[in-house]
Amino acid sequence: NAGVMQNPRHLVRRRGQEARLRCSPMKGHSHVYWYRQLPEEGLKFMVYLQKENIIDESGMPKERFSAEFPKEGPSILRIQQVVRGDSAAYFCASSPFLLENIQYFGAGTRLSVL
Amino acid sequence: KNEVEQSPQNLTAQEGEFITINCSYSVGISALHWLQQHPGGGIVSLFMLSSGKKKHGRLIATINIQEKHSSLHITASHPRDSAVYICAAYYGGSQGNLIFGKGTKLSVKP
Numbered sequence: 001n002a003g004v005m006q007n008p009r010h011l012v013r014r015r016g017q018e019a020r021l022r023c024s025p026m027k028g029h030s031h032v033y034w035y036r037q038l039p040e041e042g043l044k045f046m047v048y049l050q051k052e053n054i055i056d057e058s059g060m061p062k063e064r065f066s067a068e069f070p071k072e073g074p075s076i077l078r079i080q081q082v083v084r085g086d087s088a089a090y091f092c093a094s095s096p097f098l099l100e101n102i103q104y105f106g107a108g109t110r111l112s113v114l
Numbered sequence: 115k116n117e118v119e120q121s122p123q124n125l126t127a128q129e130g131e132f133i134t135i136n137c138s139y140s141v142g143i144s145a146l147h148w149l150q151q152h153p154g155g156g157i158v159s160l161f162m163l164s165s166g167k168k169k170h171g172r173l174i175a176t177i178n179i180q181e182k183h184s185s186l187h188i189t190a191s192h193p194r195d196s197a198v199y200i201c202a203a204y205y206g207g208s209q210g211n212l213i214f215g216k217g218t219k220l221s222v223k224p
Contacts, residue, residue: 033212042216043157043200091157103147103204103212107156 004029004094004106005074012112013082021077021109025094032075033103034067037089046090049075082113118203120215127222133188135218137201140182147212148175148186149200157200160186191222 005024013019025032034046036059045059049069060067064082069075079086089110093103117140127133137146148160161168161175163184168175172191177184188195198219202212 035212035214043202043212043214045212102145102162103159105149105157105159 004092004104006090006092006106006109008109009107010110010112012114014114015083016081019079019082019086019111019113021079021090021092021111022074023077023092023094023106024074025092026096026104029094029096029104031095032069033093033095034075034077035091035093037091037108039088043091046077079111082111084113087111087113118201118213118215120201120218122218123216124219125221127191127220129192129222129224131191131222133191133195133220133222135186135199135201135220137184137186137215138182139184139203139213141205142179142182143203143205145204146177146184147202147204148184149202151198151200151217153197160199188220193222193224196221 004026007022011019023032030051032049035043036046037043047060047067048056049067051069052071064080066078077090089108091108092106095103119138121136145162145164147162150158150160160173163175163177165177165179172189174187184201186199198217200217201215204212
């Protein structure tokens, strides 16, 4: 049973470009969480999704950031018009239905904005 | 406001020493995670516990619900244990998110 898969592991973008980060949850998991870790800071919650629904996006910046978890395929975290301050490690976690307190983490995507 | 506090922030130990990392949280929780993050690496979940004590190899995690406190212990520490250890609390409710401590950076010297 493969773990939570994130890709790419490293992503380099120039200012103004778009970044798309993918997360495939563990098989059978219907809940996905995105977290951001800024340099020298702790992890911070961004968004919580179930299939085709955003449950809680209270941690998402109001502009340029969006997330989806379609019926088929991975969850996508999309950052439009990236700025240097978006450089961070983005982690995805998944959990099985009705067991939301057990989260399994992916290896993260490290985004560098030049 | 829900908060998770960890101590110490940094910890240096000699190989073989017994390590304790502490975590306290502000209000009632339904579960607490201990996570390990290696430099440049991903995050590994070590334990999830809601009461009592769990043990895995040289790692032991305990939680005291009344005192709102958890500890992570490492026995016979080894340089490969060097990592950042993160405590994260799950407060439940409509949000599915974890509240993270800032982490404890452990360095074990040979």
